Amino acid sequence: MGLDLYLDLMSQPCRAVYIFAKKNGIPFQLRTVELLKGQHYTDSFAQVNPLRKVPALKDEDFILAESVAILLYLSHKYKTPDHWYPQDLQARAWVDEYLSWQHTALRSCCTWAMWQKMMFPVVLHQLVPQETLSYTLAELDSCLQLLETKFLRDQAFLTGPQISVADLMAITELMHPVSTGCQVFECRPKLDAWRRHVEAVVREDLFQEAHTVVLKAKDMPPLPAPTLKEKLLHSVWILLQ
Incomplete structure:
Protein backbone atom coordinates (compact mmCIF):
# COMPACT_ATOMS: atom_id res chain seq x y z
CA MET A 1 0.00 0.00 0.00
CA TRP A 84 5.60 26.06 -1.90
CA TYR A 85 4.15 26.74 1.57
CA PRO A 86 6.60 28.91 3.54
CA GLN A 87 7.54 28.47 7.19
CA ASP A 88 7.85 32.24 7.61
CA LEU A 89 4.65 33.39 9.32
CA GLN A 90 3.88 36.37 7.08
CA ALA A 91 4.89 34.67 3.83
CA ARG A 92 2.63 31.74 4.72
CA ALA A 93 -0.19 34.13 5.64
CA TRP A 94 -0.06 35.65 2.14
CA VAL A 95 -0.46 32.17 0.63
CA ASP A 96 -3.35 31.47 3.02
CA GLU A 97 -4.92 34.80 2.11
CA TYR A 98 -4.93 33.97 -1.59
CA LEU A 99 -6.26 30.44 -1.04
CA SER A 100 -9.08 31.82 1.12
CA TRP A 101 -9.99 34.49 -1.44
CA GLN A 102 -9.93 32.39 -4.58
CA HIS A 103 -12.39 29.78 -3.35
CA THR A 104 -15.35 32.14 -3.58
CA ALA A 105 -13.94 34.49 -6.23
CA LEU A 106 -11.68 33.24 -9.02
CA ARG A 107 -12.84 29.64 -8.73
CA SER A 108 -16.48 30.57 -9.05
CA CYS A 109 -16.20 32.79 -12.14
CA CYS A 110 -13.73 30.48 -13.92
CA THR A 111 -15.99 27.49 -13.39
CA TRP A 112 -19.09 29.36 -14.52
CA ALA A 113 -17.29 30.77 -17.55
CA MET A 114 -16.47 27.27 -18.78
CA TRP A 115 -19.91 25.86 -18.06
CA GLN A 116 -21.79 28.78 -19.57
CA LYS A 117 -19.61 29.11 -22.67
CA MET A 118 -19.18 25.40 -23.40
CA MET A 119 -20.56 22.73 -21.08
CA PHE A 120 -24.17 23.92 -20.95
CA PRO A 121 -24.67 24.77 -24.67
CA VAL A 122 -22.37 22.17 -26.28
CA VAL A 123 -22.47 19.16 -23.99
CA LEU A 124 -25.80 19.52 -22.19
CA HIS A 125 -27.76 21.30 -24.96
CA GLN A 126 -28.88 24.04 -22.59
CA LEU A 127 -28.71 27.60 -23.87
CA VAL A 128 -27.34 30.28 -21.56
CA PRO A 129 -28.84 33.78 -21.80
CA GLN A 130 -26.33 36.27 -23.18
CA GLU A 131 -26.83 38.60 -20.22
CA THR A 132 -25.95 35.76 -17.85
CA LEU A 133 -22.75 34.97 -19.73
CA SER A 134 -21.87 38.68 -19.98
CA TYR A 135 -22.24 39.02 -16.20
CA THR A 136 -19.98 36.02 -15.60
CA LEU A 137 -17.30 37.32 -17.98
CA ALA A 138 -17.44 40.72 -16.29
CA GLU A 139 -16.93 39.01 -12.93
CA LEU A 140 -13.98 37.10 -14.40
CA ASP A 141 -12.46 40.34 -15.65
CA SER A 142 -12.79 41.87 -12.17
CA CYS A 143 -11.02 38.86 -10.67
CA LEU A 144 -8.21 39.14 -13.21
CA GLN A 145 -7.79 42.78 -12.24
CA LEU A 146 -7.53 41.82 -8.57
CA LEU A 147 -5.00 39.12 -9.40
CA GLU A 148 -2.79 41.79 -10.91
CA THR A 149 -3.30 44.66 -8.48
CA LYS A 150 -3.87 42.94 -5.13
CA PHE A 151 -1.87 39.71 -5.37
CA LEU A 152 0.70 39.89 -8.17
CA ARG A 153 1.59 43.57 -7.91
CA ASP A 154 5.25 43.84 -9.08
CA GLN A 155 6.27 40.31 -8.06
CA ALA A 156 7.13 37.35 -10.25
CA PHE A 157 4.52 35.21 -8.45
CA LEU A 158 1.27 35.82 -6.59
CA THR A 159 2.66 35.80 -3.05
CA GLY A 160 6.33 36.62 -3.50
CA PRO A 161 9.47 36.10 -5.57
CA GLN A 162 9.03 32.30 -5.76
CA ILE A 163 6.25 30.00 -6.80
CA SER A 164 3.83 28.70 -4.17
CA VAL A 165 0.75 26.48 -4.04
CA ALA A 166 -1.25 29.69 -4.57
CA ASP A 167 0.15 29.99 -8.10
CA LEU A 168 -0.77 26.39 -8.93
CA MET A 169 -4.32 26.88 -7.71
CA ALA A 170 -4.64 30.10 -9.72
CA ILE A 171 -3.18 28.93 -13.03
CA THR A 172 -5.26 25.75 -13.08
CA GLU A 173 -8.41 27.80 -12.47
CA LEU A 174 -7.59 30.18 -15.32
CA MET A 175 -7.10 27.34 -17.78
CA HIS A 176 -10.82 26.57 -17.49
CA PRO A 177 -11.96 29.71 -19.33
CA VAL A 178 -8.90 29.47 -21.60
CA SER A 179 -10.16 26.06 -22.75
CA THR A 180 -13.35 27.72 -24.02
CA GLY A 181 -11.53 30.41 -26.01
CA CYS A 182 -11.54 33.19 -23.42
CA GLN A 183 -8.53 35.46 -24.00
CA VAL A 184 -7.64 35.58 -20.32
CA PHE A 185 -4.08 36.81 -20.80
CA GLU A 186 -4.63 39.06 -23.81
CA CYS A 187 -4.02 42.75 -23.06
CA ARG A 188 -2.72 41.78 -19.62
CA PRO A 189 1.08 41.64 -20.05
CA LYS A 190 1.74 41.40 -16.30
CA LEU A 191 -0.57 38.40 -15.93
CA ASP A 192 0.82 36.82 -19.10
CA ALA A 193 4.38 37.17 -17.78
CA TRP A 194 3.26 35.50 -14.55
CA ARG A 195 1.74 32.62 -16.54
CA ARG A 196 5.01 32.10 -18.38
CA HIS A 197 6.95 32.16 -15.10
CA VAL A 198 4.65 29.49 -13.63
CA GLU A 199 4.90 27.27 -16.71
CA ALA A 200 8.70 27.59 -16.75
CA VAL A 201 9.05 26.57 -13.09
CA VAL A 202 6.52 23.74 -13.39
CA ARG A 203 8.06 22.63 -16.72
CA GLU A 204 6.13 23.17 -19.91
CA ASP A 205 5.80 19.45 -20.64
CA LEU A 206 4.24 18.75 -17.24
CA PHE A 207 1.95 21.77 -17.56
CA GLN A 208 0.72 20.60 -20.97
CA GLU A 209 0.31 17.02 -19.74
CA ALA A 210 -1.90 18.18 -16.87
CA HIS A 211 -4.08 20.30 -19.17
CA THR A 212 -4.45 18.01 -22.18
CA VAL A 213 -7.88 16.76 -21.10
CA VAL A 214 -9.44 20.16 -20.42
CA LEU A 215 -8.01 21.75 -23.57
CA LYS A 216 -9.72 19.03 -25.61
CA ALA A 217 -13.04 19.42 -23.80
CA LYS A 218 -14.49 21.59 -26.59
CA ASP A 219 -14.42 18.51 -28.84
CA MET A 220 -16.46 16.46 -26.39
CA PRO A 221 -19.61 14.84 -27.86
CA PRO A 222 -23.01 15.79 -26.40
CA LEU A 223 -24.31 13.67 -23.53
CA PRO A 224 -27.61 11.97 -24.42
CA ALA A 225 -28.59 10.50 -21.05
CA PRO A 226 -30.96 12.79 -19.08
CA THR A 227 -30.10 11.18 -15.74
CA LEU A 228 -26.38 11.81 -16.31
CA LYS A 229 -27.14 15.39 -17.33
CA GLU A 230 -29.00 15.91 -14.06
CA LYS A 231 -26.08 14.50 -12.12
CA LEU A 232 -23.64 16.78 -13.94
CA LEU A 233 -25.79 19.81 -13.23
CA HIS A 234 -25.73 18.79 -9.59
CA SER A 235 -21.96 18.31 -9.81
CA VAL A 236 -21.31 21.87 -10.88
CA TRP A 237 -23.10 23.13 -7.80
CA ILE A 238 -20.90 20.87 -5.67
CA LEU A 239 -17.78 22.17 -7.44
CA LEU A 240 -18.73 25.73 -6.60
CA GLN A 241 -19.23 25.06 -2.88
Missing part, protein backbone atom coordinates in the same frame (compact mmCIF):
# COMPACT_ATOMS: atom_id res chain seq x y z
CA GLY A 2 1.12 3.54 -0.75
CA LEU A 3 -0.24 6.91 -1.70
CA ASP A 4 -3.32 6.99 -3.97
CA LEU A 5 -4.59 10.20 -5.54
CA TYR A 6 -8.14 10.14 -6.88
CA LEU A 7 -8.24 12.73 -9.65
CA ASP A 8 -9.96 13.87 -12.82
CA LEU A 9 -7.78 16.28 -14.77
CA MET A 10 -10.92 18.02 -16.05
CA SER A 11 -11.04 19.46 -12.54
CA GLN A 12 -8.99 22.57 -11.72
CA PRO A 13 -7.93 21.56 -8.17
CA CYS A 14 -7.14 18.03 -9.36
CA ARG A 15 -4.70 19.51 -11.86
CA ALA A 16 -3.06 21.56 -9.11
CA VAL A 17 -2.58 18.46 -6.94
CA TYR A 18 -1.31 16.42 -9.91
CA ILE A 19 1.24 19.07 -10.93
CA PHE A 20 2.41 19.53 -7.34
CA ALA A 21 2.95 15.81 -6.78
CA LYS A 22 4.69 15.29 -10.12
CA LYS A 23 6.88 18.37 -9.82
CA ASN A 24 8.05 17.38 -6.37
CA GLY A 25 8.73 13.75 -7.25
CA ILE A 26 6.10 12.43 -4.85
CA PRO A 27 5.37 8.77 -5.64
CA PHE A 28 1.67 8.09 -6.06
CA GLN A 29 -0.80 5.84 -7.82
CA LEU A 30 -3.23 7.75 -10.00
CA ARG A 31 -6.81 6.61 -9.51
CA THR A 32 -8.83 8.32 -12.23
CA VAL A 33 -12.41 9.25 -11.33
CA GLU A 34 -14.21 10.50 -14.44
CA LEU A 35 -16.70 13.15 -13.40
CA LEU A 36 -18.44 13.31 -16.76
CA LYS A 37 -19.20 9.59 -16.47
CA GLY A 38 -20.59 10.04 -12.98
CA GLN A 39 -17.91 7.84 -11.40
CA HIS A 40 -17.85 10.04 -8.28
CA TYR A 41 -21.38 8.78 -7.56
CA THR A 42 -20.34 5.13 -7.28
CA ASP A 43 -20.52 3.35 -3.95
CA SER A 44 -16.85 2.39 -4.21
CA PHE A 45 -15.75 6.03 -4.48
CA ALA A 46 -18.10 7.06 -1.68
CA GLN A 47 -16.06 4.81 0.60
CA VAL A 48 -13.03 6.96 -0.21
CA ASN A 49 -14.79 10.31 -0.10
CA PRO A 50 -18.40 10.48 1.13
CA LEU A 51 -18.50 14.07 -0.20
CA ARG A 52 -18.29 12.52 -3.70
CA LYS A 53 -15.77 15.09 -4.87
CA VAL A 54 -12.28 14.98 -6.29
CA PRO A 55 -9.46 15.33 -5.51
CA ALA A 56 -9.19 12.80 -2.73
CA LEU A 57 -6.14 11.23 -1.12
CA LYS A 58 -5.64 7.82 0.46
CA ASP A 59 -2.35 7.29 2.26
CA GLU A 60 -2.38 3.79 3.71
CA ASP A 61 -5.40 4.01 6.06
CA PHE A 62 -5.51 7.81 6.08
CA ILE A 63 -8.10 9.47 3.82
CA LEU A 64 -8.28 13.18 3.03
CA ALA A 65 -10.47 15.36 0.82
CA GLU A 66 -10.28 19.00 -0.37
CA SER A 67 -7.49 20.24 -2.62
CA VAL A 68 -5.91 22.78 -0.28
CA ALA A 69 -5.79 20.28 2.59
CA ILE A 70 -4.22 17.70 0.25
CA LEU A 71 -1.58 20.14 -1.04
CA LEU A 72 -0.59 21.13 2.49
CA TYR A 73 -0.52 17.51 3.67
CA LEU A 74 1.78 16.56 0.79
CA SER A 75 4.03 19.56 1.38
CA HIS A 76 4.46 18.66 5.05
CA LYS A 77 4.80 14.91 4.68
CA TYR A 78 7.28 15.02 1.81
CA LYS A 79 9.11 18.12 3.07
CA THR A 80 8.85 19.89 -0.26
CA PRO A 81 10.88 23.10 -0.83
CA ASP A 82 9.84 25.87 1.53
CA HIS A 83 8.64 28.23 -1.20
Whole structure:
Protein backbone atom coordinates (compact mmCIF):
# COMPACT_ATOMS: atom_id res chain seq x y z
CA MET A 1 0.00 0.00 0.00
CA GLY A 2 1.12 3.54 -0.75
CA LEU A 3 -0.24 6.91 -1.70
CA ASP A 4 -3.32 6.99 -3.97
CA LEU A 5 -4.59 10.20 -5.54
CA TYR A 6 -8.14 10.14 -6.88
CA LEU A 7 -8.24 12.73 -9.65
CA ASP A 8 -9.96 13.87 -12.82
CA LEU A 9 -7.78 16.28 -14.77
CA MET A 10 -10.92 18.02 -16.05
CA SER A 11 -11.04 19.46 -12.54
CA GLN A 12 -8.99 22.57 -11.72
CA PRO A 13 -7.93 21.56 -8.17
CA CYS A 14 -7.14 18.03 -9.36
CA ARG A 15 -4.70 19.51 -11.86
CA ALA A 16 -3.06 21.56 -9.11
CA VAL A 17 -2.58 18.46 -6.94
CA TYR A 18 -1.31 16.42 -9.91
CA ILE A 19 1.24 19.07 -10.93
CA PHE A 20 2.41 19.53 -7.34
CA ALA A 21 2.95 15.81 -6.78
CA LYS A 22 4.69 15.29 -10.12
CA LYS A 23 6.88 18.37 -9.82
CA ASN A 24 8.05 17.38 -6.37
CA GLY A 25 8.73 13.75 -7.25
CA ILE A 26 6.10 12.43 -4.85
CA PRO A 27 5.37 8.77 -5.64
CA PHE A 28 1.67 8.09 -6.06
CA GLN A 29 -0.80 5.84 -7.82
CA LEU A 30 -3.23 7.75 -10.00
CA ARG A 31 -6.81 6.61 -9.51
CA THR A 32 -8.83 8.32 -12.23
CA VAL A 33 -12.41 9.25 -11.33
CA GLU A 34 -14.21 10.50 -14.44
CA LEU A 35 -16.70 13.15 -13.40
CA LEU A 36 -18.44 13.31 -16.76
CA LYS A 37 -19.20 9.59 -16.47
CA GLY A 38 -20.59 10.04 -12.98
CA GLN A 39 -17.91 7.84 -11.40
CA HIS A 40 -17.85 10.04 -8.28
CA TYR A 41 -21.38 8.78 -7.56
CA THR A 42 -20.34 5.13 -7.28
CA ASP A 43 -20.52 3.35 -3.95
CA SER A 44 -16.85 2.39 -4.21
CA PHE A 45 -15.75 6.03 -4.48
CA ALA A 46 -18.10 7.06 -1.68
CA GLN A 47 -16.06 4.81 0.60
CA VAL A 48 -13.03 6.96 -0.21
CA ASN A 49 -14.79 10.31 -0.10
CA PRO A 50 -18.40 10.48 1.13
CA LEU A 51 -18.50 14.07 -0.20
CA ARG A 52 -18.29 12.52 -3.70
CA LYS A 53 -15.77 15.09 -4.87
CA VAL A 54 -12.28 14.98 -6.29
CA PRO A 55 -9.46 15.33 -5.51
CA ALA A 56 -9.19 12.80 -2.73
CA LEU A 57 -6.14 11.23 -1.12
CA LYS A 58 -5.64 7.82 0.46
CA ASP A 59 -2.35 7.29 2.26
CA GLU A 60 -2.38 3.79 3.71
CA ASP A 61 -5.40 4.01 6.06
CA PHE A 62 -5.51 7.81 6.08
CA ILE A 63 -8.10 9.47 3.82
CA LEU A 64 -8.28 13.18 3.03
CA ALA A 65 -10.47 15.36 0.82
CA GLU A 66 -10.28 19.00 -0.37
CA SER A 67 -7.49 20.24 -2.62
CA VAL A 68 -5.91 22.78 -0.28
CA ALA A 69 -5.79 20.28 2.59
CA ILE A 70 -4.22 17.70 0.25
CA LEU A 71 -1.58 20.14 -1.04
CA LEU A 72 -0.59 21.13 2.49
CA TYR A 73 -0.52 17.51 3.67
CA LEU A 74 1.78 16.56 0.79
CA SER A 75 4.03 19.56 1.38
CA HIS A 76 4.46 18.66 5.05
CA LYS A 77 4.80 14.91 4.68
CA TYR A 78 7.28 15.02 1.81
CA LYS A 79 9.11 18.12 3.07
CA THR A 80 8.85 19.89 -0.26
CA PRO A 81 10.88 23.10 -0.83
CA ASP A 82 9.84 25.87 1.53
CA HIS A 83 8.64 28.23 -1.20
CA TRP A 84 5.60 26.06 -1.90
CA TYR A 85 4.15 26.74 1.57
CA PRO A 86 6.60 28.91 3.54
CA GLN A 87 7.54 28.47 7.19
CA ASP A 88 7.85 32.24 7.61
CA LEU A 89 4.65 33.39 9.32
CA GLN A 90 3.88 36.37 7.08
CA ALA A 91 4.89 34.67 3.83
CA ARG A 92 2.63 31.74 4.72
CA ALA A 93 -0.19 34.13 5.64
CA TRP A 94 -0.06 35.65 2.14
CA VAL A 95 -0.46 32.17 0.63
CA ASP A 96 -3.35 31.47 3.02
CA GLU A 97 -4.92 34.80 2.11
CA TYR A 98 -4.93 33.97 -1.59
CA LEU A 99 -6.26 30.44 -1.04
CA SER A 100 -9.08 31.82 1.12
CA TRP A 101 -9.99 34.49 -1.44
CA GLN A 102 -9.93 32.39 -4.58
CA HIS A 103 -12.39 29.78 -3.35
CA THR A 104 -15.35 32.14 -3.58
CA ALA A 105 -13.94 34.49 -6.23
CA LEU A 106 -11.68 33.24 -9.02
CA ARG A 107 -12.84 29.64 -8.73
CA SER A 108 -16.48 30.57 -9.05
CA CYS A 109 -16.20 32.79 -12.14
CA CYS A 110 -13.73 30.48 -13.92
CA THR A 111 -15.99 27.49 -13.39
CA TRP A 112 -19.09 29.36 -14.52
CA ALA A 113 -17.29 30.77 -17.55
CA MET A 114 -16.47 27.27 -18.78
CA TRP A 115 -19.91 25.86 -18.06
CA GLN A 116 -21.79 28.78 -19.57
CA LYS A 117 -19.61 29.11 -22.67
CA MET A 118 -19.18 25.40 -23.40
CA MET A 119 -20.56 22.73 -21.08
CA PHE A 120 -24.17 23.92 -20.95
CA PRO A 121 -24.67 24.77 -24.67
CA VAL A 122 -22.37 22.17 -26.28
CA VAL A 123 -22.47 19.16 -23.99
CA LEU A 124 -25.80 19.52 -22.19
CA HIS A 125 -27.76 21.30 -24.96
CA GLN A 126 -28.88 24.04 -22.59
CA LEU A 127 -28.71 27.60 -23.87
CA VAL A 128 -27.34 30.28 -21.56
CA PRO A 129 -28.84 33.78 -21.80
CA GLN A 130 -26.33 36.27 -23.18
CA GLU A 131 -26.83 38.60 -20.22
CA THR A 132 -25.95 35.76 -17.85
CA LEU A 133 -22.75 34.97 -19.73
CA SER A 134 -21.87 38.68 -19.98
CA TYR A 135 -22.24 39.02 -16.20
CA THR A 136 -19.98 36.02 -15.60
CA LEU A 137 -17.30 37.32 -17.98
CA ALA A 138 -17.44 40.72 -16.29
CA GLU A 139 -16.93 39.01 -12.93
CA LEU A 140 -13.98 37.10 -14.40
CA ASP A 141 -12.46 40.34 -15.65
CA SER A 142 -12.79 41.87 -12.17
CA CYS A 143 -11.02 38.86 -10.67
CA LEU A 144 -8.21 39.14 -13.21
CA GLN A 145 -7.79 42.78 -12.24
CA LEU A 146 -7.53 41.82 -8.57
CA LEU A 147 -5.00 39.12 -9.40
CA GLU A 148 -2.79 41.79 -10.91
CA THR A 149 -3.30 44.66 -8.48
CA LYS A 150 -3.87 42.94 -5.13
CA PHE A 151 -1.87 39.71 -5.37
CA LEU A 152 0.70 39.89 -8.17
CA ARG A 153 1.59 43.57 -7.91
CA ASP A 154 5.25 43.84 -9.08
CA GLN A 155 6.27 40.31 -8.06
CA ALA A 156 7.13 37.35 -10.25
CA PHE A 157 4.52 35.21 -8.45
CA LEU A 158 1.27 35.82 -6.59
CA THR A 159 2.66 35.80 -3.05
CA GLY A 160 6.33 36.62 -3.50
CA PRO A 161 9.47 36.10 -5.57
CA GLN A 162 9.03 32.30 -5.76
CA ILE A 163 6.25 30.00 -6.80
CA SER A 164 3.83 28.70 -4.17
CA VAL A 165 0.75 26.48 -4.04
CA ALA A 166 -1.25 29.69 -4.57
CA ASP A 167 0.15 29.99 -8.10
CA LEU A 168 -0.77 26.39 -8.93
CA MET A 169 -4.32 26.88 -7.71
CA ALA A 170 -4.64 30.10 -9.72
CA ILE A 171 -3.18 28.93 -13.03
CA THR A 172 -5.26 25.75 -13.08
CA GLU A 173 -8.41 27.80 -12.47
CA LEU A 174 -7.59 30.18 -15.32
CA MET A 175 -7.10 27.34 -17.78
CA HIS A 176 -10.82 26.57 -17.49
CA PRO A 177 -11.96 29.71 -19.33
CA VAL A 178 -8.90 29.47 -21.60
CA SER A 179 -10.16 26.06 -22.75
CA THR A 180 -13.35 27.72 -24.02
CA GLY A 181 -11.53 30.41 -26.01
CA CYS A 182 -11.54 33.19 -23.42
CA GLN A 183 -8.53 35.46 -24.00
CA VAL A 184 -7.64 35.58 -20.32
CA PHE A 185 -4.08 36.81 -20.80
CA GLU A 186 -4.63 39.06 -23.81
CA CYS A 187 -4.02 42.75 -23.06
CA ARG A 188 -2.72 41.78 -19.62
CA PRO A 189 1.08 41.64 -20.05
CA LYS A 190 1.74 41.40 -16.30
CA LEU A 191 -0.57 38.40 -15.93
CA ASP A 192 0.82 36.82 -19.10
CA ALA A 193 4.38 37.17 -17.78
CA TRP A 194 3.26 35.50 -14.55
CA ARG A 195 1.74 32.62 -16.54
CA ARG A 196 5.01 32.10 -18.38
CA HIS A 197 6.95 32.16 -15.10
CA VAL A 198 4.65 29.49 -13.63
CA GLU A 199 4.90 27.27 -16.71
CA ALA A 200 8.70 27.59 -16.75
CA VAL A 201 9.05 26.57 -13.09
CA VAL A 202 6.52 23.74 -13.39
CA ARG A 203 8.06 22.63 -16.72
CA GLU A 204 6.13 23.17 -19.91
CA ASP A 205 5.80 19.45 -20.64
CA LEU A 206 4.24 18.75 -17.24
CA PHE A 207 1.95 21.77 -17.56
CA GLN A 208 0.72 20.60 -20.97
CA GLU A 209 0.31 17.02 -19.74
CA ALA A 210 -1.90 18.18 -16.87
CA HIS A 211 -4.08 20.30 -19.17
CA THR A 212 -4.45 18.01 -22.18
CA VAL A 213 -7.88 16.76 -21.10
CA VAL A 214 -9.44 20.16 -20.42
CA LEU A 215 -8.01 21.75 -23.57
CA LYS A 216 -9.72 19.03 -25.61
CA ALA A 217 -13.04 19.42 -23.80
CA LYS A 218 -14.49 21.59 -26.59
CA ASP A 219 -14.42 18.51 -28.84
CA MET A 220 -16.46 16.46 -26.39
CA PRO A 221 -19.61 14.84 -27.86
CA PRO A 222 -23.01 15.79 -26.40
CA LEU A 223 -24.31 13.67 -23.53
CA PRO A 224 -27.61 11.97 -24.42
CA ALA A 225 -28.59 10.50 -21.05
CA PRO A 226 -30.96 12.79 -19.08
CA THR A 227 -30.10 11.18 -15.74
CA LEU A 228 -26.38 11.81 -16.31
CA LYS A 229 -27.14 15.39 -17.33
CA GLU A 230 -29.00 15.91 -14.06
CA LYS A 231 -26.08 14.50 -12.12
CA LEU A 232 -23.64 16.78 -13.94
CA LEU A 233 -25.79 19.81 -13.23
CA HIS A 234 -25.73 18.79 -9.59
CA SER A 235 -21.96 18.31 -9.81
CA VAL A 236 -21.31 21.87 -10.88
CA TRP A 237 -23.10 23.13 -7.80
CA ILE A 238 -20.90 20.87 -5.67
CA LEU A 239 -17.78 22.17 -7.44
CA LEU A 240 -18.73 25.73 -6.60
CA GLN A 241 -19.23 25.06 -2.88
